[in-house]
Amino acid sequence: MRIYELGDGTPEVSVVGSIHGDEPCGARAIERFVAEDPDVERPVKLIVANEEALEADVRYLDEDLNRAFPGDPHADSHERRLAHDLGREVRETTAFSIHSTQSFAEPFAIVDTVDAVARAICPRLPVEYLVETNNFAEGRLIEHAHTIEVEAGLQKSDQAADNAYWLIRAFLTATNVLPAPTVTSDGSGGDDPMSADRPNLGLDEDDSLDVFRLLEKIPKPEADEYEVFATNFEEVSEGEAFARADDETFVADRDFYPILLSAYGYADIFGYAGDTIGQIS
Template sequence: MRIYELGDGTPEVSVVGSIHGDEPCGARAIERFVAEDPDVERPVKLIIANERALEEDVRYLDEDLNRAFPGDPHADNHERRLAHDLGREVRGTTAFSIHSTQSYAEPFAIVDTVDAIARSILPRLPVDVAVETNNFAEGRLIEHAHTIEVEAGLQKSDEAAENAYWLIRAFLTATNVLPAPVIAGSAGNGGSTVESQTEDDRLKLAAPEENSLDVFKLLERLPKPDATQYEVLASNFKPVEAGELFARADDEAFEAENDFYPILLSAYGYSDIFGYAGEKVGTLP
């Protein structure tokens, strides 16, 4: 575990990347952010979590770290010990944990429940969707109070690393660690400019005005059998009606028993499930 601390005092905000070693986007984004030596208005802690798994380019060594919390400092299991140490480091902070996925290219947020902290932060992130885990978070860091997870994009893609960097900046702006950036042409900036409109757009990602996002809740796992080939026929966050085919495993077709929204649905993202069925529960703010 590699830890960077910026600013003076005890951090009340933390950023965690690469809990899974095959999801390097968080580590890359943290390293990029720290290398810029940013001025911070509140102290912050940035953590590259599972360095050993990251070095070996595997999800984990002994156990999925994001199923191992609260951990055990005396365990023989690497991830069990690491879960204890990481939990200690983020305790008492508003934490931001960065992941990537095989199921969806656009960033979205995951929370245990939409509490007051989540309500204040989620609309200021460059995401259109948030998911409540609804008791599907056993052993995950998200069970710690005031933790927001984000899926930054497709696993191992450059886009996910780029998204993760701007998600960090947006989160740290929302938590008053970073000042809101000045946008070219915005009121009160004296007509200053940045290098390009593209950079303008990226700066807006770092401190968006409150935007509306859809909130979904996980309802159940969608199991998949042992098979040689898998295929997903539905799109994440798009409604599936009862009776509609949503996946195949070899020659076996899977039909929806009830209306649902697919969440984290992918052919090979999980070993034993296609993903989750969920429902839309509202919007923020």
């Protein structure tokens, strides 16, 4: 675990990247941000979590770190020990955990529940969707109070690393670690040298996020070849085919919204069925 601390005092804000070793976007974004030596208005802690798995280019060494919290300092498992240490580092902070996925190219946010922290921060991130995990957060870092998880884009892509960098800046702006970007009356970035490259950081007061809730896992049988037909966050109607495993086609028995649906992202599930529960802004 590699830790950077910026600013004076005890950090109350933290950023975590590369909990999974096959998701380098968080580590790349943290290194890019730290290399800029930014001026911060509040102290912040930035953590590259699973360095060993990252170096080995594997998801984990012994077990999934994002299913191992709260961890155990005396465990034989590398990830279970690391979960304990990482949990200690983010304790009493508002934490931002960066991931990537095989299911969706655009960034979206994930929380355990849509609480006051999520309502204050998520609309200021460059994301369109917010997912409430409901009963599917066991062992994950987002069980820690005041934690927001984000999927930055497609796994191992340069775009995900770039998205992750801007997500960090947006999160740190929302938590007052970084000053808000200058915006002129015409909506431009004024003299801000980064304004030409910066995506929408949630500064538009009319921005709103569609909020979804996970309802159930979609099982995936053993097969040689998988395919998904549905698009994440777009409604699948009852009777519509949404996935295939070899020659078996799966048809929706009711309307649902696919979330984290992919052919090969998970070993035993295609992803999740969810429902839309409104918007926040």
